[in-house]
Amino acid sequence: MLTLENIDAGYGPTTILQDVSLDVKEGEIVTIVGANGAGKTTTLRTIVGQIKPRAGKISFMGEDITRLPAHEVVDRGIILVPEGRQLFPDMTVRENLQMGTYRKAARDNQEQRLEEVLSLFPRVRERLDQNASSLSGGEQQMVAIARGMMAKPRILMFDEPSLGLAPIVVSQVFDVVRQIAATGTTVLIVEQNVFTTLKVAHRGYVLENGRVVLADTSEALLKNDHVRRAYLGI
Amino acid sequence: MSISDIQSGTGTKTRNLSWPQIAFGVLLASLLLIPLGIDNAFVSHVFITICLFAALSTAWNIVGGFAGQLSLGHAVFYGIGGYAGVILFNLGVTPWIGMFVGAAVAAVVGMLISYPCFRLRGPFYTLASIAFLEVIRVLSLHFKDLTGGATGLMIDLRLGWTWMVFRERWPSLLIVFGMLLLTLAVSWAIRRSRLGFYLVATRERESAARAAGVRTVRVRLIAVAISSALCAMLGTFHAMYLTFIEPAAMFALAFSIQIAMFALIGGIGTVAGPLLGAALLVPITEWARASLGSSALGLHGFVYGIVLIVCVLFMPNGIMGVIKRFSHKKAKAADEPAQTETDPIIAPASAFATPDPDRPGIGQDILKVENLNKHFGGLYVTRDVNFTLREGEVLGLIGPNGAGKTTLFNMISGFLAPDEGKVSVRGLDGQFHQPNNPADFAALGMGRTFQIVQPFAAMTVEENIMVGAFYRHPDEKDAREAARETAWRMGLGPLLNAEARGLTIGGLKRLEVARVMAMQPRVLLLDEVMAGINQTDVRRAIDLMLSxxxxxxxxxxxxxxxxxxxxxxxxxxxxxxxxxxxEGRPQDVVRDPQVVEAYLGKEFAHAHA
Amino acid sequence: MTTFLQVLLNGLMLGGLFAIVAIGLTLIFGIVKVVNFAHGEFLMAGMFVTWLITTRLGLHPYASVIIVVPMMFLLGALTQRLLIQPLMSAEDDHVQIFATVGLSTAMINLALLIFGADIANTPNFGLRTPIEIGPVRVLTGQLYIFIAAIILVIALQLFLKNSQTGRAIRAVAQHRVAAELMGVNVPRIYILSFGLGAACVGLAAVLIAPLYPTSSNIGTYFVLTAFVVVVLGGLGSIPGAFFGALVIGLVDSLSGFYIGSDLREAVVFGIFLLILILKPSGLFGKRMTLSHLS
Incomplete structure (x- = not known):
């Protein structure tokens, strides 16, 4: 469904990703794990077109999307729930969710989908008319995910959904991710929280210094010596 | 905008001059020799105008370029100089003294109006500078007794060197050329000195500069004072040259824009740029004004505007930027391909002692943190944090993202004031002090890195480290030497002349540590310096920390x-x-059930058990 | 007492005038995050075109709105597309500042080249006739400006609040990167917003031309005050700009009457500096915008 082939990318003269290849199949949950600064966020930003790769090719459903501007990538249903939530602070929660439906394919039946999405997030319903900035970190994360769901994603990508959240909230967030995946939505998730993520995902890629050093099923990665040493301190 | 290449060699006789330096020298000499040779009143006038604008622009560049504070109100200082000169002249005081009075007044005014404005960024500083210009212009119109109001002030007719007023053009040319040389020399000296490095560092990354012990407000005030004083002296000269001044001309926004514009076009933040800009543009416009006269009212201004737009769009670093790109290309072609990866860190003798709270080498307390509280709104970011650090000890600080670790660092390095509690550091005098700003913390030997690396992007690796090294070595040569040594120790040796913005994340992390190590700190605060670097580098980094x-x-x-x-x-x-x-020994802490719950996760505990 | 009332009313009317000039400026700043130093010259251009249409075609100056407003929209959109957009990613602020300063310089001098240093008086078609309101009087044209400013503020607020495009504009203003992730074509929103801001100042130009003589430097005269208003009202806030304008109008009028007309500018700019330094978020700003502070 989504394929990256030999991607090189970075900011300005700084190269971050080197020769990154990965693919996500329809209905899969795939994770990219790695340390801070390994290039996980850069990978996602390159996929959505916010960073233009220097080399390599990205395709989605057979179409080459390497050079498309971000809004056109999003228009094709590639939705990113960004790191640090990135809500619109001076808009209400409802307006934030409405912004989720900006992409053309998501504009009709807004009310109905709002109901569907809110059924996943009962807490968000109570907050609909509050300003997004008045919410707690966990609530904001839920709104960010709900906003992503509003866009009728064909693939939903999460960038560090557990970042800065209390452990109890983290498990709630992962519950939601599981529920979303259960509806058949394809998910690509980037996390530092290696174990929890690998437990949720089917397959995983390990990124170090901007390179894919390992790619395997989650089970195999959980048993891998290198993963255990590098990400568990074992 | 790196300091090296074009200008740096001009002062050292032993080095071979490169072609840009020769060209610059020729240009400078021709500013004096051509008008003296041709001896035509109009030509002399054009060259006097070039020298005047080049000097004003060079002086502006100290604030607008080096310090990055884009003032569009610099005519204030020029005007003050002009008025001081004329008013004193009419009281019988020679402008040779008047210009220093004007300079002193301008320096004081400059510092007074800049001090409250340093918090302002980018366009807001610019707006404030314009507003000050307007206020001063209106006031100068109002206080007619002093300034003559809108009718202006004419100087009494007194000729000769004492009065700086001449029938011929050449003495004025000599004077303004001398002032241009002086201004260039000052600018050049600043750029090479600690002050210059500190200004550029402050411009590039204020927090990192403060962490390196730079008193950012002080260095900017010094820059403003020097820049205003020089502008005022030029204003005095120009008033004598014009023999008549009025508020509309002396405190004009368009004039201020011109001063800044020459620097931009020549190359903002470089020593030679402002001169190049003025030398290129002034003759064109003076010629247009003289030959087309009133039929082309506004033509020269229109050309200025268009040149500005074209310049920002296509050569934002000005003529100097173009020259630099050109000369770099040539240099690159000659040299071997540049190395992009850093060398391995030179690991010293292996760590001998295994960590232990009571191993030999650990001394008395050096840092005490007591009941530190910080809240934003109702949310506590840190609550009653207490700990001490002993000399020679390594204290690990762990916890989940958002636990307040970086906030704690900000409070123990002076970047953030705690709401309650205190931080005390033992000084070299053996007493505990409670510093409250980054510079004071640095003075007590505290050095820190930032989690999100903060390189001075426009500087080379060497210059970045020098900013830290200047803390112990006020002299430029010593600082450079110390920076080189540190760079090699940190495995950055081969990259000394690379621009910081081109480094990889791993390289930037090392640069961050190198800059703080060059300060020779007694206490080192490291914020996730190992994040994002690979396994082999982690091991090397551990060895380095131990050493x-x-x-x-x-x-x-x-x-x-x-x-x-x-x-x-x-x-x-x-x-x-x-x-x-x-809190405790690492082996014990990782078994603490609370820590497992909050941070490590059960998987870690299982794996470890 | 009547004098005082008259001074107050003059201040309010002046406030309406400042408001209508400042609204476009604050709109552009709030969304594109660029301080348009050429804003006053946009006003000047609009006033010259109004003058041309009115004198050459003999139309009522207000009729030129159908040409001036679209023309200014185009000018603004082109400025964003050709000048600002290529500089959006620049690391240093100075290039964006110099870009609009350069545009301002070029436009002032172009006007000098075309129209010379003379003053252009737009026929006023009775807009300078005073209306008596009880003991005080006000120029018809001033009253229209005041009403137009109120309508413009409300219309913009409704547009930004309720339309899909308006919401997208606010999203871009609040979080550009996140807006992009929603599928918003951010460059297009910028072009639209800059055009919209310029169109607002086009409307201002049409309304102001019959009351004030047009000259190449008229822009500088108005725009410096508009900057004061925008900073006072909280950068990017449209209602803030309106109320900020009323405050400055009153200050201007009162200080002109009680302190002296030659010092009123100093008072206005003095307030500006105090606000910039002490409370950069503006009197009506909800919170600090970190973008312009250290």
Whole structure:
């Protein structure tokens, strides 16, 4: 469904990703794990077109999307729930969710989908008319995910959904991710929280210094010596 | 905008001059020799105008370029100089004295109006500078007794060198050329000195500059004072040259824009740029004004505007930027291909002592943190944090994201004032002090890195490290020497002349540590320096930390790489939701059920059991 | 007492005038995050075109709105597309500042080249006739400006609040990167917003031309005050700009009457500096915008 082939990318003269290849199949949950600064966020930003790769090719459903501007990538249903939530602070929660439906394919039946999405997030319903900035970190994360769901994603990508959240909230967030995946939505998730993520995902890629050093099923990665040493301190 | 290449050689006789330096020298000489040779009143006038604008622009560049404070109100200082000169002249005081009075007044006014404006960024500083210009213009119109109001002031007719007023043009040319040389010399000296490095560092990354012990407000005030004083002296000269001044001309926004514009077109933040800009544009416009006269009212201004637009769009670094790109290309072609990866860190003798809270080498307390509280709104970011750090000790600080670790670092380095509690550092005098700003913390020997690396992007690796090295070595040569030494020790040796913005994340992390190490700190605060670097580098970095520790430096390290935490730390503190939930030997802490729950996760505990 | 009332009313009317000039400026700043130093010259251009249409075609100056407003929209959109957009990613602020300063310089001098240094008086078609309101009087044209400013503020607020495009504009203003992730074509929103801001100042130009003589430097005269208003009202806030304008109008009028007309500018700019330094978020700003502070 989504394929990256030999991607090189970075900011300005700084190269971050080197020769990154990965693919996500329809209905899969795939994770990219790695340390801070390994290039996980850069990978996602390159996929959505916010960073233009220097080399390599990205395709989605057979179409080459390497050079498309971000809004056109999003228009094709590639939705990113960004790191640090990135809500619109001076808009209400409802307006934030409405912004989720900006992409053309998501504009009709807004009310109905709002109901569907809110059924996943009962807490968000109570907050609909509050300003997004008045919410707690966990609530904001839920709104960010709900906003992503509003866009009728064909693939939903999460960038560090557990970042800065209390452990109890983290498990709630992962519950939601599981529920979303259960509806058949394809998910690509980037996390530092290696174990929890690998437990949720089917397959995983390990990124170090901007390179894919390992790619395997989650089970195999959980048993891998290198993963255990590098990400568990074992 | 790096300091090296074009200008740096001009002062040292032993070095061979490169072609840009020769060209610059020729240009400078021709500014004097051509008008003297041709001896035509109009030509002389054009060259006097070039020298005047080049000098004003060079003076502006000290604030607008080096310090990056884009003032469009510099005519204030020029005007003050002009008025001081004329008013004193009419009281019988020679402008040779008047210009220094004007300079002093302008320096004071400059510091007074700049001080409250330093908090303002980018366009807001610019707007404030325009507003000050307007206020002063209106006031000068109002206080007619002093300034003559809108009718202006004419100087009494007194000729000769004493009065700086001449029938011929050449003495004026000599004077303004001399002033141009002086201004260039000042600008050049600043750029090479500690002050210049500090200004550029402050411009590029204020917080990193403060962490390097730079008193950012002070260095900017000094820059403003020098720049205003020079502008005022030029204003005095120009008033004598014009023999008549009025507020509309002396405090004009368009004039201020011109001054800044020449610097931009020549190359903002470079020593030679402002002169190049003025030398290129002034003749064109003066010629247009003279030959087309009133039929082309506004033509020269229109050309200026268009040139400005074209310049920002196509050569934002000005003529100097183009020259630099050109000369770099040539240099690159000649040299071997540039090395892009850093060398391995030269690991010193292996760490001998295994970490232990009571191993030999650990001395008395050096840092005390007591009941530190910080809240934003109702939310506590840190709550009653207490700990001490002993000399030569490595203290690991771990905890989940958002636990308040970086906030804690900000409070123990002076970047953030705690709401309650105190931080005290033992000075070299053996007494405990409670500093309250980054520079004072630095003065007590505290050095820190930033989690999100903060390089001075426009500087080379060497210059970045020099900013730290200047802290111990006020002289430029010593600082450069110390910076080189540090760079090699940190494995950055081959990259000394690379621009910081081109480094990889790993390189930037090392640069961050190198800059702080060049300050020779007694206490080192490291914020996730191992994040994002690979396994072999982590191991080398651990060795390096241990060697730093063994020189008697105390270290507090925020780290997620547990391997490093376990093998480095004498003690570990665990922070969760702003509170210390555990403290002790690393082996013990990782078994603490609370720590497992809040940070490590059950998987870690299982794997470890 | 009547004099005082008259001074107050003059201040309010002046406030309406400042408001209508400042609204476009604050709109552009709030969304594109660029301080348009050429804003006053946009006003000047609009006033010259109004003058041309009115004198050459003999139309009522207000009729030129159908040409001036679209023309200014185009000018603004082109400025964003050709000048600002290529500089959006620049690391240093100075290039964006110099870009609009350069545009301002070029436009002032172009006007000098075309129209010379003379003053252009737009026929006023009775807009300078005073209306008596009880004991005080006000120029018809001033009253229209005041009403137009109120309508413009409300219309913009409704547009930004309720339309899909308006919401997208606010999203871009609040979080550009996140807006992009929603599928918003951010460059297009910028072009639209800059055009919209310029169109607002086009409307202002049409309304102001019959009351004030047009000259190449008229822009500088108005725009410096508009900057004061925008900073006072909280950068990017449209209602803030309106109320900020009323405050400055009153200050201007009162200080002109009680302190002296030659010092009123100093008072206005003095207030500006105090606000910039002490409370950069503006009197009506909800919170600090970190973008312009250290």
């Amino acid at each position: 730093i520790r063994d020189t008697g430096v105390s270290i507090i390290a925020i780290e997620h790489v547990m391997q490093a935490v376990m093998s480095l730390s004498d003690r570990v503190i665990v922070l969760a939701s702003g509170e210390v939930i555990a």
